Amino acid sequence: TITPDRGKEFAQHSKITNALGGIPFYFPAPHHPWERGTNENTNGLLREYFPKSMDITDTPDNVIQEKVLELNKRPRKCLNWKTPYEVYYEKVLHLT
Template sequence: MHNRQSQKATLVSQATINALVNQPVHTITPDRGKEFAKHQEITDHLKATIYFPPPRQPWQRGSNENTNGLLREYFPKGSDTNQWDNQYIQTKVAKLNLRPRKCLNWRTPYEVYYQKVLQLV
């Protein structure tokens, strides 16, 4: 693996582990990018199974693709994330986590994760 790609894969692996280490993770389904080349490190640390969908079949990752589309409302593809401060990012993350989703039976990700019911009007 090219050194730059290896460094990126190491960063992605470490960021994934750091973000999910104390979370109830059973499976992870990333895209097929080279940045996930060190997926075994993630599996070893998190004890989670990683599934890679077949190439050019994004419909097998429907929730992921939908979430990417929602993120693009606030963070256009190819934009430099350094242009936004942490407060802006956290505000948008909270907004997305409080948005009801059809795939969650119209509950919000917040409600599902924290097993709480919100009365959103």
Template structure:
């Protein structure tokens, strides 16, 4: 019944590697100081789609899209 969980220490980004990597990827589309209300919904959806279809090393080079929907995007 009990599920173990983990809280990273404050100011310790090395303990949240995957999270920090995703933040870095987001910064390619949305600079840190930018207000997101200045972006169109279409642009945000395009960025989300690109990120969700980008292979990730931490999941065996599969994409988040492939893992969530169970569909293979690559022919290799």
């Protein structure tokens, strides 16, 4: 399933569901962030690089991509201490 924020950018979620072969969307109840734990945790990790007060419109794409790669190579408890990169690409990284 896909569990997005409740923003208007997902108003046409059915098109995404169809394009991805029927993967369903789950919309949590308003004001229930605990129903989207991984999403909330990832937002917190992003805030380490991009604080809420920061306007990222002038941030170069390569800087954003660099930070995304850093986060994807960070071990996560919910992935049994594997990185998202390892899980997605089925590769073992040797991080020390």
